[in-house]
Each structure stands twice: as structure tokens, then as C-alpha cells.
């Protein structure tokens with residue numbers, strides 16, 4: 236699956252420069268604060284990551300034009316459902332943590348999962364008493380989720396009936412793919428029931444793994460992950476979109492790849508060996524300081 240993905244992605248690269256094809260790209264200002272001043276960080280997979288000089292947001296710039304990005308996803312057949320199959324226990328645990336966070340603030344009702352894939356998160360939500368709905372653009376995954384009894388739209392959220400409102404809208408590893416996150420959040424507010432909330436899990440630019448490993452960290456892919464938020468920048472994006480942040484939790488320590496990297500090994504290959512002298516790096520310590528690989532964030536319109 237990964238080789239096919241690499242081949243597919245390389246068709247969007249300029250063979251001479253190794254960078255993304257210039258005809259597909261556009262320059263942009265900071266997606267959070269709008270400032271145009273930025274510092275270059277590094278190139279990963281042909282894409283240039285930069286950091287906003289004003290608010291510290293990390294983002295891809297230049298970035299695919301909207302039409303090019305839509306075209307990229309339309310023809311990309313790598314299915315998330317396959318990944319779910321091999322690591323179901325991991326996903327169930329992380330989905331359960333997200334539900335715990337949401338249920339602390341939101342009363343059970345209708346739940347819409349955007350990018351619901353084969354519906355594994357919807358299964359977990361239904362087991363906890365939610366009425367489950369999904370949006371998924373991959374037709375094969377729609378079929379899988381529907382076969383389990385979830386109602387799924389094979390369309391963008393704008394195509395849903397306007398009177399439809401949800402107590403909770405969830406975005407698992409989706410929001411970092413959206414170029415105009417602030418605009419997207421504003422649109423989602425119209426889809427929430429009174430006292431409804433938006434839940435998201437996103438990779439964290441604050442994470443120790445991202446900050447130490449930089450372009451060697453899987454958070455950065457150079458094409459799909461267009462916006463990498465940290466605690467401060469997701470808070471600022473939420474405020475600009477008219478939301479308050481109810482909670483931010485740090486999840487996934489990512490210590491194994493980090494330890495491998497600190498042992499001069501490939502972070503994601505080979506077996507994990509504990510590193511003497513680095514045993515002070517413990518999961519609890521990382522999460523207390525919000526240095527985990529991903530953040531789970533709950534937002535409510537003001």
C-alpha cells in the first residue's frame with residue numbers, strides 16, 4: 236500500500252527539482268493570523284514548510300490550489316479502512332479517549348463524523364449511546380460504514396439538508412488537511428445544535444517528536460498535512476472562527492520513534508530498544524506538558 240502511495244505522490248512532483256509541481260501551487264499568508272511574514276523551516280516530500288513570523292503557525296507554503304488538492308484526493312485510492320483493520324485495538328482506545336473528553340461537555344445526541352472512513356469510530360460512538368451519521372468521500376468506505384447501519388453521505392458537508400443539526404461533529408485526523416481551517420470552522424457552526432460542539436484530533440506542532448525530528452517526523456508529509464497547529468495556534472484559530480476551546484488533551488507519546496531517532500536509527504523502522512540515559516522521557520511526563528504527538532480538542536461556538 237505504501238509503495239503505491241509513493242508512486243502516486245511522485246506523479247505530483249517536478250522531476251527536475253524534486254519539489255511539488257509549480258503549476259499546481261499557490262502562495263498564501265498565514266492561515267491563522269493572516270500575516271505574510273514567515274520563516275522557511277524545511278522541505279519534506281517536495282513540500283516547503285514555513286513558520287509564521289507573527290503567530291508561530293507551521294504550514295505548507297506554497298500549497299496545492301484547491302482544484303489540485305481535490306483532484307489529488309479524488310484519485311488517491313489508499314483506504315483508511317485497511318489501516319483500521321490491522322490496528323483496531325489502538326484505534327478503539329484513542330476513539331474512546333476522545334469520546335470521554337466530548338461526553339464531559341456535550342449531552343449525547345446526533346453525532347456527525349466527517350471523514351468517517353469504514354465507520355470504526357461511529358461503531359464506538361453508537362456503543363456509547365450516540366445516534367451516528369458520517370460523511371465520507373471514498374465510495375468503498377461508504378459501503379463498509381453503511382453495511383454496519385450508520386447513515387453516511389457521500390458528499391461534502393455543504394450538500395447535507397440545511398435543517399440538519401448535530402450535538403457533536405467530529406474530525407479525526409482531518410482538520411490538518413483543510414487549508415482554510417478558520418473558514419471551515421465558521422461553516423460548521425451552522426451545523427451544530429444548541430450547546431453542540433466540535434471535536435477534533437490533530438497532529439501537534441508542539442509535540443516533542445515533531446520539534447526534535449522535524450522533517451523526519453511523520454507529522455510532516457509535504458502535501459496532505461497543510462496546517463500544523465500547536466496549542467496557541469489552534470486556540471487563536473478557534474477564537475477567530477467564533478469558538479471557545481473547552482479542552483485540549485495531549486495523546487500518543489510517540490516515544491518509540493523518538494528513541495530510535497535519538498539512537499541515530501531510522502525512527503519508524505527496526506525494533507524499538509530502550510535508550511539508557513533517556514528513560515526520564517516517560518509518557519506521563521510528555522502528556523502533562525502537552526508534548527504528545529497529537530491533540531484532542533473540543534470547541535464550542537461562543
Ligand SMILES: [Zn+2]
Pocket residue numbers: 265266267268269270287288289290291292
Ligand atoms: Zn500567523
